Amino acid sequence: MNNTLELLHNHTSVRSYTNQPLTEEQRDAIFKAANQTSSFSLLQAVSIIRITDPDLRKKVMQLCVNQPYIEEAAEFWIFCSDFNRNHQIAPDVDIEYIEFLLIGSLDAGLMAQNALTAAESMGLGGVFIGGVKANINELSELLNLPKYVIPLVGLCIGIPSGDKPALKPRLPQSMVLLENQYQPLDKEQLAVYDEAMLKYYESRPVKAPFTVKKVKGWSEHIQDHLQRSILPEMLEYLNKQGYANK
Numbered sequence: 001m002n003n004t005l006e007l008l009h010n011h012t013s014v015r016s017y018t019n020q021p022l023t024e025e026q027r028d029a030i031f032k033a034a035n036q037t038s039s040f041s042l043l044q045a046v047s048i049i050r051i052t053d054p055d056l057r058k059k060v061m062q063l064c065v066n067q068p069y070i071e072e073a074a075e076f077w078i079f080c081s082d083f084n085r086n087h088q089i090a091p092d093v094d095i096e097y098i099e100f101l102l103i104g105s106l107d108a109g110l111m112a113q114n115a116l117t118a119a120e121s122m123g124l125g126g127v128f129i130g131g132v133k134a135n136i137n138e139l140s141e142l143l144n145l146p147k148y149v150i151p152l153v154g155l156c157i158g159i160p161s162g163d164k165p166a167l168k169p170r171l172p173q174s175m176v177l178l179e180n181q182y183q184p185l186d187k188e189q190l191a192v193y194d195e196a197m198l199k200y201y202e203s204r205p206v207k208a209p210f211t212v213k214k215v216k217g218w219s220e221h222i223q224d225h226l227q228r229s230i231l232p233e234m235l236e237y238l239n240k241q242g243y244a245n246k
């Protein structure tokens with residue numbers, strides 16, 4: 001197996017870091033990897049906001065539902081879909097169509113993943129923060145985001161402290177890689193995966209800030225998290241920022 005595959009096959013989110021900063025070389029290498037990511041029609045509709053000010057980082061951490069690693073990480077970058085730049089270049093094009101939400105979201109996600117992969121390739125660790133959407137109006141104000149810019153995901157990067165977390169099991173290939181046509185949900189395979197996740201959670205040590213050990217199958221996890229993922233203010237927020245009005 002080559003080094004790239006080895007790295008990708010062994011990904012785990014890292015939420016615990018030493019207090020050492022990254023070197024400028026490491027940071028530049030991560031940025032360069034992210035910035036070279038494929039981009040829909042080369043629109044390059046992404047901006048990354050790097051939060052370096054400690055007071056601002058604390059406020060951002062609080063808005064992202066108090067996830068402590070946001071403050072502890074050497075770097076915290078927020079990947080935003082940014083059509084403000086494109087709009088200034090081509091002001092006559094109506095960019096309030098939902099298609100631009102899809103384009104910006106996908107481009108930002110791809111860039112963010114390349115940043116994390118680049119960091120991991122240098123022995124660093126990181127975790128994405130979807131929590132940037134938890135208080136999206138307040139966060140957008142705090143970061144001075146103009147119209148046509150929306151924060152989609154944060155990325156903590158740091159030097160891992162402690163043991164590498166165990167690999168989190170994923171759905172089996174038969175349920176994810178479907179051949180030629182969509183396939184109905186395979187409940188037997190799902191039960192096998194639920195059992196694997198149960199075992200994973202049973203063996204996982206409880207770490208701060210969590211005090212209760214989460215032990216459940218994946219189906220139960222979906223039951224809990226689908227509902228929790230709904231942010232009722234999102235549509236209004238997107239419309240205000242000039243996204244998805246059409």
Ligand SMILES: Cc1cc2nc3c(=O)[nH]c(=O)nc-3n(C[C@H](O)[C@H](O)[C@H](O)COP(=O)(O)O)c2cc1C
Pocket residue numbers: 011012013014015067127128129130131132153167168
């Ligand atoms: C878009 C996105 C948002 C995420 N948001 C958070 C978050 O806010 N907090 C967190 O601790 N982990 C977050 N994660 C990490 C996931 O929980 C993690 O990737 C998943 O549980 C699988 O674990 P693994 O990455 O260790 O394999 C996020 C991941 C993605 C892709």
